[in-house]
Amino acid sequence: MDDDSPYTRWEQRTEIPLFLASLAFLGLYAARVLAENMPHGLRTLCWVSMLVLWALFAADYLVRRHLSGERFARFVRTHVLHTVVVLLPLLRPLRIVPLYDAIQRRQGEPRLSLHARVIAYASLSTLLLGFAGALAVYQQERGAPGATMRTFGDAVWWAAATLSTVGYGDITPVTSGGRVIATGMMAGGLALLGAVTGSFSSWLLQVFSRESDKRPPES
Template identity: 40%
Template sequence: MKRQSAQARWEQRTQRPLLALAVAFAVAYAVPIVDDSAGYSLTELCTVVEWVVWGSFAVDYLIRLALTTGRKEFVRTHWPDLCAVLLPVLQPLRLLRLVSTLLLVGRRARMAPQIRLTTYVVGAVIGLLMFGSLAVLSVERESPHGNIRTLGDAVWWSFTTMTTVGYGDHAPTTGLGRMIAVGLMLSGIALLGVVTANIAAWFISRFEKDDVEERRQTEAIAALTEEVRLLRAEVARLAAPEAAARAGTGAGGSLSAD
């Protein structure tokens, strides 16, 4: 059995704890937005949780970098992880912490062999829908000309935006809200395209499986038919001497009678 590297063992051990931290981040990010009457202490606690989660992912990146044998190759191939770690440092906005955490969670989830691609993509679509709704609500709710005031409005807007339907009944009016809309449009098109491709691939695999099964049945019937033909030929070959002997006996009896 091939021995796992130190980096692979670390990633396997920290996968579930980091996913649990990501869930904690989601709760901490959502609470102050959904409950706009949250007090100062609760808001500060949620902010601390967000930074702790981001810091955990940053430490995880540094440890993986230290454990790998080819560090330059690791940085080159894991550049989204590095960008996600640096984003909140360059501009400490809650939205950037959201983007960076989503990126890091997605990278770690793809490393998990037991998580199938379809499950990951569906989870990413749901996560993008909810976090996009929370993000646009946080920046549009206080806008004097905004019409996204409730969580229901935000979810409806995110869903119509991701599916490129765009009824136009709700739309962001601030610059940051429109930036969120652009990101949601591009991400939604990409993710929904992957979902569509996976569904098509599933149907194709089912058809191919049916074709293979039908081909196997046809080959089995042909093989059985060939075996029956050979068996009949063998029976005829074995029965030929006996038939000849009977024919000879019958002919001899006729001559004696004469």
């Protein structure tokens, strides 16, 4: 898409509001999972609000498909992340790269180097993915027969061990839903860890290369 296309203008106008809406969705989901004694009326309100926000995300997806001018099947194939965050709205906050681009189009040139941006993106994505994954797996595991994940603190510890690819094994999902979530978090952890270590290694190589170029030639 060119920078002056209707698709790009739509993305610039909606990316920040939709990111804030995704954080609200995550907060409402966290309230439903963690506030076990929440009154029925508030729980219903949270559920309805989540449905409204999901409908907003779905409407944005359909508008993007229309503005792209592509057939629906092709749009799904070429915009995988958009499709995933509509099906799994908890992952919507992970769209921080388009969010940053939308902000930079308003403010000018980026203030951070490429390596710093990659590390910042990956670090923030890891925190968001870990929190969302801990909530989702805790909802699946809570009260399940034979579950070792008894508190949300256990879920956070498990998410940290999973995303860091350590996998102590002291807490493991026992439900089918929990194991599906675990599989996705393992894949996400490997990708994010690879992005951070790769970018950091590249930055170190550039630093050492510049230092070598500054040294006077040996006589």
